[in-house]
Amino acid sequence: MKLAIVTDSTAFLSEGTRKHPDLSIIPIPVILDGKIFNEGIDIEADEYYDLLKNSKEFPTTSQPALGEALELYQSLAAQGYDTIISIHLSLGISGFVRNLHTIADAIDGVTIIPYDSKITSMPMGYMVEAALNLADQGKSLEDILAHLDMIRDHTNAYMIVDDLNNLVRGGRLTNGAALVAGLLKIKPVLTFEDGKIVLFEKIRSSKKAFNRAEEIIGQRKQEYNRPVKMYIIHANNLEVALEEKQKLQEKYPDVPIEIGHFGPVIGTHLGEKAIGFAITAI
Template sequence: MKTAVVTDSTAFISDNLRNHPDLFMISIPVILDGKIYSEGVDVEDEAEFYQLLKKSKELPTTSQPSIGEVLELYKNLAEKGYERVICIHLSSGISGFVTNLISMAPGIEEIEVVAFDSKITSMPMGHMVATTLNMLDQKADIDEILTKLELIREHTRAYLIVDDLNHLVRGGRLKNGAAVIGSLLKIKPILKFDDGAIVLSEKIRSSKKAYARSEDMVVKHHKKSKMDFKYFIIHANNAPIAELEKLKLEEKIPGIKVEVGTLGPVVGTHVGEKTVAFAWSPQ
């Protein structure tokens, strides 16, 4: 069965994968001062986006992709001969799009739609996309692919050190109210994804200690893990710190390979500039 893979613009996709003939991308809108920017289309340079974010007079927001545009994409894919589409999207804990898509999928007649809630974003989500495309290239069936995606999702972890909690708190994307108290007390929290939602993980007294704690979590995970994992450092316009953390981890864990990537405008709108995330997913 000819199968396409559709993801959204919050996924971090490597350059060598972007031109895969079976990969298609849906852009998610960001709204700054009433103006709509399509992620990956209108704003591609992250430094440019964070300058716009700083100048924004109103709380920036994001919106779900247009259902009409999504259905049009599926129609076009069917016309190209695709019989099935596997859709891997931003966590339902951040956006309601994938939940809506799952409920809509049975009623879409032109093509079989298999919607998958990544419960994450950025590099781990991009890893899910890459794994799916690789398995399709190797002629794996849909049950094998979904089993693999569920395995990756189950064992993926991401911890975030956020420079300013204001975006998450005001935008309603932080599910643990204790983090607000932490912000008032000038505590540097470590946040995490918990079943797709961003919640408080630990309260740390300083950025230095928060980074040291995050490094320690990666080291401990690597030592005890029985599977092979990919490790990621993901940043919101904070490349120097991300590269430094990559070097620190590679010094502490001989042989480890750490990939560095970025958080795009949509996720950056919620977590704010200078956020750095430590994440891992099964190979």
């Protein structure tokens, strides 16, 4: 088996992983004031948030063209790859991974496996890294997919945002939490449920919301009953991310904790200053 891993630009990856010869990344477009930017190619996170502050229109995101994915798969087949695992952001955020199933049988002699991470950003990036590492170790396709399932089943994320309007206007929060939050002046904690972003709890202040997120992460650690790593992910809010990392490190000194950022696509939906807490089994 010659295995290629494909992912999309919402995955947060180390520079070393990005350069892995068996990895390909499909950029996801962001539309800002009528101009299309391909995430990770035309625009990076820092630059994007500066543009976002001065934008005249509400930004939107778009799925990559299926033809672009098909061309990539054909190119990989021409390079001798006979198996492709295509790991992408949650179906609850984008229908791209569902659409990939329509071209999964398009190339003779190549097994194409669209894989819904049910998450995005750093946890999804970890799935990509794990798949590449296992492939480098010569593991079978079945072993790699089983390990990805294990990670996916043992991943939780919680988000605290400054403004729910982006999520509601973009159609990514559909349970009416924005209206409730506006009326009660609450600070909601959001989570992923079956790959969709939903309200987890309504908290009365930012401080209490952050304390609650730290507590929930610890509860998940106990439930997993296996080694874990934690992530703090921010949307142009590094100072708060560093503070939260220190607090988590004091509470859970045995756990590796990494900081990353939300890129333009996820930043469009969560809004600037959002903070995410994530935990995943390793």
